[in-house]
Each structure stands twice: as C-alpha cells, then as structure tokens.
Amino acid sequence: MKIKFENLGKHFNGKGGRVHALKNIELEVKDGEFFILLGPSGCGKSTLLNLAAGLEKATEGRILFDDEVVADPKKKIFVPPRQRNVAMVFQNYALYPHMKVFENIAFPLRVAKMEKEKINEAVNNTAALLGIEDLLDRKPGELSGGQRQRVAISRALVRRPRVFLLDEPLSNLDAQLRTSTRAELKELQNELGITTLYVTHDQTEAMTLGDRVALLRNGEVMQVGGPEELYNSPVTPFVATFIGSPSMNLIPAEKKGDQEIEIEGVRFDLTEKQAEDIGKIKSKEVLVGIRPEKISLSPGEQDQENASENGRITLKGELSTVEPLGREILYHVGIECCEVLALSGEMEVKRGEEMYFSFDAEDIHLFDAETMDDQTRKQMQSGLSKENRKKIKKQSAV
Amino acid sequence: MGEETLSKILIGLGAGLTILFCMVPFIYMVATGLSTSADFLQRGNSFSFTIQNYYTILFSESSHFVRYMVNSIVISGIAAMIAVFCAALGAYALTRFDVPWGGAIMLLILAISMFPPVSLVSYLFKFMTWLGWINTYQALILPYVAWTLPLSLWILVSYFKQVPLDMDKAGLIDGASRLQILIKIILPVAAPGVFSTALLAFIFAFNEFLFALMLTTDFTARTIPVGIALFQGLHGQIPWGEIMAAATVTTIPVVVLTLIFQRRIISGLTRGAVKE
Numbered sequence: 001m002k003i004k005f006e007n008l009g010k011h012f013n014g015k016g017g018r019v020h021a022l023k024n025i026e027l028e029v030k031d032g033e034f035f036i037l038l039g040p041s042g043c044g045k046s047t048l049l050n051l052a053a054g055l056e057k058a059t060e061g062r063i064l065f066d067d068e069v070v071a072d073p074k075k076k077i078f079v080p081p082r083q084r085n086v087a088m089v090f091q092n093y094a095l096y097p098h099m100k101v102f103e104n105i106a107f108p109l110r111v112a113k114m115e116k117e118k119i120n121e122a123v124n125n126t127a128a129l130l131g132i133e134d135l136l137d138r139k140p141g142e143l144s145g146g147q148r149q150r151v152a153i154s155r156a157l158v159r160r161p162r163v164f165l166l167d168e169p170l171s172n173l174d175a176q177l178r179t180s181t182r183a184e185l186k187e188l189q190n191e192l193g194i195t196t197l198y199v200t201h202d203q204t205e206a207m208t209l210g211d212r213v214a215l216l217r218n219g220e221v222m223q224v225g226g227p228e229e230l231y232n233s234p235v236t237p238f239v240a241t242f243i244g245s246p247s248m249n250l251i252p253a254e255k256k257g258d259q260e261i262e263i264e265g266v267r268f269d270l271t272e273k274q275a276e277d278i279g280k281i282k283s284k285e286v287l288v289g290i291r292p293e294k295i296s297l298s299p300g301e302q303d304q305e306n307a308s309e310n311g312r313i314t315l316k317g318e319l320s321t322v323e324p325l326g327r328e329i330l331y332h333v334g335i336e337c338c339e340v341l342a343l344s345g346e347m348e349v350k351r352g353e354e355m356y357f358s359f360d361a362e363d364i365h366l367f368d369a370e371t372m373d374d375q376t377r378k379q380m381q382s383g384l385s386k387e388n389r390k391k392i393k394k395q396s397a398v
Numbered sequence: 399m400g401e402e403t404l405s406k407i408l409i410g411l412g413a414g415l416t417i418l419f420c421m422v423p424f425i426y427m428v429a430t431g432l433s434t435s436a437d438f439l440q441r442g443n444s445f446s447f448t449i450q451n452y453y454t455i456l457f458s459e460s461s462h463f464v465r466y467m468v469n470s471i472v473i474s475g476i477a478a479m480i481a482v483f484c485a486a487l488g489a490y491a492l493t494r495f496d497v498p499w500g501g502a503i504m505l506l507i508l509a510i511s512m513f514p515p516v517s518l519v520s521y522l523f524k525f526m527t528w529l530g531w532i533n534t535y536q537a538l539i540l541p542y543v544a545w546t547l548p549l550s551l552w553i554l555v556s557y558f559k560q561v562p563l564d565m566d567k568a569g570l571i572d573g574a575s576r577l578q579i580l581i582k583i584i585l586p587v588a589a590p591g592v593f594s595t596a597l598l599a600f601i602f603a604f605n606e607f608l609f610a611l612m613l614t615t616d617f618t619a620r621t622i623p624v625g626i627a628l629f630q631g632l633h634g635q636i637p638w639g640e641i642m643a644a645a646t647v648t649t650i651p652v653v654v655l656t657l658i659f660q661r662r663i664i665s666g667l668t669r670g671a672v673k674e
Contacts (some may be wrong), residue, residue: 025435050567053567053571054570054581055567055571080570081570081571081573082571082572082574082575084572086571087571088567088568088571090564091564092562092564094562094565094568095568096565096568096586096587097587098584098586098589107574108571108572108573111572111573111574111578114574135423155568155572156571183487185447238673298429334515
C-alpha cells in the first residue's frame with residue numbers, strides 16, 4: 001500500500017507555548033517499500049510515525065493510504081488506528097506482561113473476534129516465521145531482549161497488516177544482536193512485501209535497511225532519497241554531517257571567481273559539476289565537505305608549493321588525537337579553522353606532530369556557508385582540540 | 399560480643415517489642431472471647447477456657463451476629479468493587495488523557511474526602527428517608543462508594559502512572575477500544591495496585607460505624623461494627639466475652655481476603671512488559 005503525507009503539520013500546546021513538532025511534511029512511501037525516517041532525537045520522526053498509526057492527530061495537511069484519506073483535520077476526517085489496519089513495533093517492545101507469548105501474539109486477533117482455530121493457525125504460522133515456536137508458553141518476563149523483540153514483531157505481523165510501523169525497534173538490543181536482527185528484518189520485509197515505515201536515529205541502520213531514507217530535523221524533511229544518494233550527494237551541511245560515520249569534514253573556504261576556491265591559502269580548480277554547484281551559491285563563503293575516508297595522510301615535511309597539483313589538494317595540520325577503530329585508525333588533525341578527521345592505516349606519528357593531508361578535488365562537496373545551522377556549527381567547533389581552539393582565539397584576537 | 403551481634407540483638411528486640419505492642423490488644427481480645435469472665439487479669443481471678451461466647455454469638459437467634467456478618471461482607475464487597483471500578487475509569491482518564499486541570503481535580507477530590515462524615519450524616523439520613531432506603535443495603539453502599547472513591551482514585555492513579563503508555567498504544571494498534579485496553583491490559587498489569595485498593599476500600603467500608611449506625615434500624619441491613627456496639631445483656635450489662643468473640647470472628651474475612659490476595663498484591667507483575 002502507498003502512503004502519502006501531504007503538507008502535514010503537527011503542533012502541541014506545551015507549557016512554553018505552541019511547539020511545532022512537524023512542519024509541511026511532503027512524503028510518498030511506495031507500495032512495498034522499506035522507508036526510513038531518520039533524524040536526531042526530537043526531530044519529529046516518532047511523531048510522524050504516530051500520525052501514520054493514528055495514535056496522534058495531525059493539525060494540518062492530509063494522510064492518504066492509497067487513495068483513502070485517513071487523516072484530514074480540515075475536513076475533520078480521522079480514521080482510528082484499529083480501522084487503519086496498521087501494525088507497530090515499539091522501542092521497548094510493549095508486550096503485555098500478564099499474558100503468555102501465545103496470547104500476546106493472539107491479542108489483535110482475539111480483539112477482532114476471529115475464530116479460535118484460525119487464531120491458533122495464524123499464531124503458530126507467525127511464530128514459526130520468526131522462529132519462536134518453543135516460546136509460546138512463556139511470559140515476556142522470562143524472555144531475553146532479542147526474544148521479546150521477535151514476539152513484538154510476531155504480534156505486529158500476525159494480522160498481515162497493510163502497513164508495518166517500527167519505532168527504533170533495535171535500539172535496545174546489544175550491538176551483535178542488532179546486526180543480525182537487522183539482516184533478518186530486511187529479509188522478512190522483502191519476503192512479505194509489506195509497506196514499512198521505520199524510525200531510527202542510527203544512520204547505519206538507515207543506510208543498510210532502507211530502500212529510501214527521509215532525513216528529518218526540527219520537524220522538517222531535509223532530504224529524501226536512496227541511501228547512496230544521501231551519502232554521495234547531500235544537499236545541506238546537516239545531511240552531509242549526519243550521514244556517514246565518522247561524519248563528513250566541513251572546512252570553510254572562499255569563492256575565487258566561478259571556477260576556483262581557496263582553502264587555508266590553497267587555491268584550486270573545480271570540476272565542471274562543482275563549478276555549476278558553486279554558481280548557485282550567492283555568498284562568497286562556502287563550506288568544503290570531504291569524507292574522512294577520502295583523505296590520505298602523510299607525516300613529515302612536504303613541498304607546500306604544489307599544494308593543488310593534478311587536482312589534488314594538500315593541507316598542513318597538527319595531529320591532535322588518534323582513535324584506533326580496529327580495522328582503521330581515525331586521525332584528528334587540527335588546522336587553523338577547525339579539526340579534520342581522516343581514516344587511514346597505521347602510521348608512526350605522535351600527537352602534536354605536523355601532518356600533511358590531501359584529497360582529490362573531485363571528491364569534495366560544496367555548500368553555502370550561510371546554510372550551515374548553529375547545531376552543525378557547534379558540532380564542527382566541538383571537534384576542535386583545546387589547543388586549536390586557543391590558537392583560533394588568539395588569531396582572531398590579532 | 400561483636401558490634402554486629404549486638405546490633406542484631408537490638409534490632410530483634412526492637413522488632414519483637416513493636417510486634418508485641420501491636421498484638422497485645424488483639425491477644426487480649428481473643429483471650430477475653432475465650433474466657434468465662436472478662437476480668438481474668440484482675441488479682442484473684444483466673445482464666446477459665448470456654449467457647450460458650452462463640453457459641454452464643456454464632457447460634458443464638460437473638461444475637462443476629464451471622465446476619466450482621468453477611469450484611470457487612472455484602473455491603474463492603476459491593477461498595478469496594480464499585481469504588482475500584484469507578485476509580486479505575488477516573489484514574490485511566492487522568493493518567494492517559496490530557497485532562498485540563500487534572501492535578502487540581504485530584505486535589506479537589508482529596509479535599510472532598512476530608513469532609514468529616516459527621517457533617518454529612520444528618521443530610522444523608524434525610525436523603526435516604528426521602529428515597530425510602532433507610533435500613534437497606536443500598537443506603538450504605540452508595541455512601542461507602544463515595545467515601546472510599548477518593549482514596550481508591552489516588553492509589554490507582556499512582557499505580558496506573560507506572561504502567562507504560564506504550565502499552566495503551568500497543569492496545570490501540572491491536573484494535574482494542576479504550577475500555578478493552580483498561581480491562582484487558584491496564585487492570586491486569588496494575589493488578590497488585592487494584593487488589594490492594596480493593597482490599598483497603600473493603601476494610602474501610604467494613605469498619606465504618608457512623609453511617610451504619612444512622613442509616614440502619616435493625617438486623618436487615620445493620621453491619622458488624624454497629625451490631626457489636628449494640629450487643630447488650632439482658633439487664634443492660636455489657637457482655638464483654640461475647641463482644642470480644644464477635645470482634646475476633648469479624649477479623650476473619652479481612653484476614654482471609656488478605657491471605658487470598660497476598661500473592662496478587664506482591665508487586666513485580668510488570669516485569670518483562672517493557673525494556674527497563
């Protein structure tokens with residue numbers, strides 16, 4: 001089934017006045033799609049899920065399931081959850097603790113007054129699908145986190161709902177179990193082909209699970225697209241830094257004509273596509289985004305004169321922190337403006353030593369510096385080492 | 399003697415004394431009920447065992463004790479059930495919906511419950527007379543429901559608050575109505591609270607004296623506290639033995655109820671509902 005959010009808005013009347021949880025949401029989830037609502041906490045993603053479920057009422061706009069309007073505050077249309085035939089899995093599972101697993105799964109069918117034999121059949125089939133047949137006689141309190149999660153999913157699937165809603169279902173599982181359950185969920189969704197809306201704040205989950213991802217922030221959709229699209233072509237600094245781990249570096253730069261920009265005193269030419277992008281940016285100040293894995297590091301002296309040769313840009317910095325991540329090592333290199341993260345193999349360098357880092361001009365992303373919001377700016381600045389922050393303060397004082 | 403041993407002995411002694419202090423009236427009551435004379439503690443008197451007092455109250459036609467007992471159990475039981483059900487509806491609304499002035503409503507209810515019953519009883523008597531309900535079960539059930547409702551509501555609100563809201567959301571998604579959610583999910587999950595509230599409401603109604611005294615005229619609807627207070631001997635003397643025997647028997651329903659529901663009252667039933 002197709003889900004369509006049209007100009008959807010939701011506000012709450014809180015103690016501090018009116019709070020806009022969602023603003024002008026325009027989204028279309030295709031039939032059978034695994035659609036991810038991604039965003040930091042408080043961005044409104046769970047509210048959007050609740051609106052789709054019918055657990056909350058929208059204050060503006062419409063929600064359509066296929067061509068049926070299920071919510072339209074203007075026309076006072078509101079279809080309650082039980083008539084929407086949606087199923088939901090909650091972050092904390094929300095199993096009924098006084099019922100055995102069988103009764104938990106059977107609950108939606110009992111409420112729908114289905115015949116006993118059919119209930120038995122449906123519960124057993126769903127339990128078999130999730131591999132929990134031997135748990136049916138237990139109570140939720142006797143189950144592990146992973147088992148409870150499966151029971152919650154079974155309860156959601158037993159009715160064969162039109163829409164499957166999941167609210168951060170993996171966040172309470174340990175890392176190993178999360179990875180395996182993630183793969184199973186993907187497979188299950190593929191097999192059943194139920195339209196799925198999945199809320200998460202974890203970009204790895206979003207990237208691995210989603211057919212498409214909508215990134216939300218402060219109640220607004222920042223970008224919608226396939227995981228690769230969000231990763232490779234972020235439209236704002238926020239999207240650029242939110243997607244990918246470790247997050248994309250943003251380095252302030254200056255526009256020099258239509259074809260050139262300058263970072264930390266190093267000028268370089270842009271590709272045609274980049275020149276086209278930069279043409280759209282009105283202000284002189286731009287942000288250059290570069291992913292940590294696209295940066296290569298080299299310690300020691302280097303000739304700075306050829307800093308932008310062959311489409312490769314080389315900058316000088318000072319190593320401030322080294323974070324071993326197992327397979328790779330994350331190096332924090334302080335430059336004048338900020339701190340740059342680079343993923344690389346092992347190197348014999350010490351904190352405080354001078355380093356050179358370089359990247360291909362064609363790997364950079366360009367953003368209007370004015371579109372950088374305070375949050376991203378803060379995030380960027382918090383990445384600075386103490387010494388660098390002091391340095392910057394000194395420089396700006398001079 | 400180590401410090402630890404000393405502290406254990408002192409704790410034991412303190413606990414023993416507290417228990418003794420609480421139990422002495424009860425033991426004295428049981429002993430008096432089983433004695434031929436009430437003043438067995440006085441110098442020169444000795445305790446002689448008898449079950450005559452129990453026999454009299456249970457089997458003598460004029461005592462009506464069994465009838466009082468039945469009246470008390472029925473009236474208190476029905477009142478407690480109605481009070482808990484109404485309180486559950488209220489507590490559900492107050493904890494689940496965004497009730498405007500919810501906190502103020504709770505305080506108002508608490509304030510109402512602080513009204514001294516004696517200030518209401520004369521009007522209540524007039525009202526029940528007008529309804530023609532004097533000396534009937536409903537004449538006591540209704541005031542008892544009103545009287546135990548605030549307490550029940552306050553206790554249930556605190557219990558319902560502990561039941562995660564996601565439980566309601568799950569119920570709504572599963573297609574249940576609000577009433578079904580209350581009855582099939584919230585009440586069972588909050589069972590320890592519900593049973594303790596019901597038991598408290600029952601005990602309150604069971605022990606109530608003033609309304610029972612004013613609104614009943616004979617054994618048809620009279621409850622135990624009034625019944626026992628009105629026990630009189632043939633020539634106006636106070637039959638302490640029988641009174642104490644009756645009081646002892648009176649404790650039985652409450653003790654039995656507590657024992658039956660003891661397991662239910664033990665909390666921890668919400669274990670496994672949500673990830674802690």
